[in-house]
Amino acid sequence: MPSVFDSISQLGPAGLVVEALVATASAIGLLLAFILLRRAIRSRYFRRLNRRTLEIRHNWEKIIGGVILPETWFNDRLTRNIVECMLLDRLEVASAEEIEPLHQCLRFSGLLDARIHEARLWRGWRRRQALLSLGRMRVPEGISALAEALDDPSEEIRVAGIRGLGRVELPKAAEPILEHLTQGQFNVPTSVVQSALLSCFRTQPSLMLPHVHQADDRVRPLLARVLSEVATPGLDGDLLLLTSDPIAEVRASAARALAEAKPPFTLSALTGLAADEEWFVRLRAVIAIGRLHEPRAIPVLLQTLGDRNRHVRLRSAAALVGLDGHEEEVLHLAMQMGDRYALQALVSEMERSGRIPEMVNALRNPERRPLAEAALVAALRGGANRILVDLMLHHSDWRIRGALARLLAGTNDKALLDQLQRHQLDLATPRQQRVVRWLMGQLRSQTTVELCREKVLA
Template structure:
């Protein structure tokens, strides 16, 4: 009995000692952190004149000098952080002068050594700074570090550093392959990282569109959104027929967004593709392309099993003038099931915009549709009439 009580007391004393040690450690860390912040403020003030000197001579034909005196670790970090901030904001000759200054100050060499640190946090910080300084000589080590890092925020930091620093297309390719090896659907993120490169992005995109690795092709297709790459259009024509589902879907979306002149056979082929993403992309584009000859195909697509295909088909029919709107009315009046509900929902959306048109052309177009609506549905208020026709007035959005 006595031994059990003694053991309990001993356990309590050990716990109290550990708690006390933890509190002391936290206070020490807080004190150290506050001291570092005070040093940063002091060094920022100390080098204010040097920062003004650098800014004044960024665009002059002079070589920037290193800061005077010997720098301790925190002092060097303050100067490095300011230079990296300007590197992100500037381009051209001014950026190159700042990059050269970072190398001459020894910042690049110091961070390359830190990549071999036993501390994970120190390695990641070094990778981030090397990317900010566009340190091409660090890319081989960064690729090795990425290979040892599981996919996550840390891997993304390293990948961005590689994209910013790489001076060879193969290095970008290796980085992307390592990211995609995680098996996660991160093509949009990988495309965003790809566009951080200093290399010619248009040339890289053309190169990856012809790559045998489907993941890289999809990354290039996603990256091409918003990018003007006219020379890639012939490759898009080929990729539209790719056997890879994701590649074909992305290629079709991008191809249709370039406002091509579509042949009837091409439209029919895309609207009957076995992947719903392709059918939906085509249905959405036909209204924007004003392909009036595709109205029968869009009317048939109102019966599609996929909601996205049905909805985009109805949306495009609404954009194809009186003939397209009349097709919607016929589907709402004589159709059945999902086709009827989708047409009713789109008609309701159109008729609810009465009085909301500022342009004369919009008002004329709406009045023509209103006449068609009155002819088919007897001029009743859209919401009441359509709700009555739908039977239960359900949700036509799904």
């Protein structure tokens, strides 16, 4: 009896096309069958997962309390994974009172021992998963298994071990990391090590200070950065030694730590760092001084306001502007310096932070008015003519508008006169036009008088 293939072979070249179509249809059919089978299996799995999750939710308190024995669910892989995930998620947000019962459940159920065994025995992605889960448990018993991963030849395993130790969030968990750092055996990203050390010493930053002092020049900058991140007002220890460290990065980190710890010698130490030879050390010192909000730091900040580095000047201006109630004094002293770039940086920062309108409002206060007038004149010299003219024309208080107009009329500022001439036609109301014409007349008359005096002297 002839077969189908014999009939197809008699077709010649057309038979090849038929065979290709049949093969394609068969492949498509098999692919569709695989997709449908996979969807059916996954649908069944998720139904089981949802049903089992609801059962665990209903009996959660009994599982935590040990009323339902672990033997009833531990050997079921799906149930064990659900319970472990729920425990770890709860540990992330649990309060101090809730953490201990959750840890007891991890120990009593055998989940902790199982993860320790997996972290030591398994390889590849399974070991990475076990290390990360062990770190999320935040128990001291897992530190030794996590520390063993630091000697693994795979960088991914070492990174997982470091992250797991950081998740423990205990100073004891940082000891293996510090030991490997000291021995120079680490070949992992610095950011991973720094993040882990931050988590370990966040609650007890004073334990980090001895390690910084004892570390060599290769490791000390990293540890100093960690110390500056975790420093708190209650930090004990001698931070003054770090301000004289030969490594510039350590000195910069010391400035940041001093701003957080605030020991009695903070301002004097930061004053010395503000004159450091490295610009980023001076920058850190200026930022730290600004966070102190100490009026005694005004002379130091005025010196750094004229720094040769632009970033230091801008940060110094921001620190000076942050001293509430001292705007007039700061502007007056900055004008006496005779540094045009320093004055411009200060005035720009005052415009950005809205301090110039506050000084304009001080014109109505008889006690603050003399200093406010001197400060506004200095601001005008520093390039704040646009905002001052805008306040003169649009301020809600007519008394302040008049006082500001009279103040500007006595400045004899040629740049102000040029600006008024350029924008004279843009004024909206007749009142504004009259004020501007009067101010321009006053400025022109003063300019004419000065020209006459120059001719007489000549």
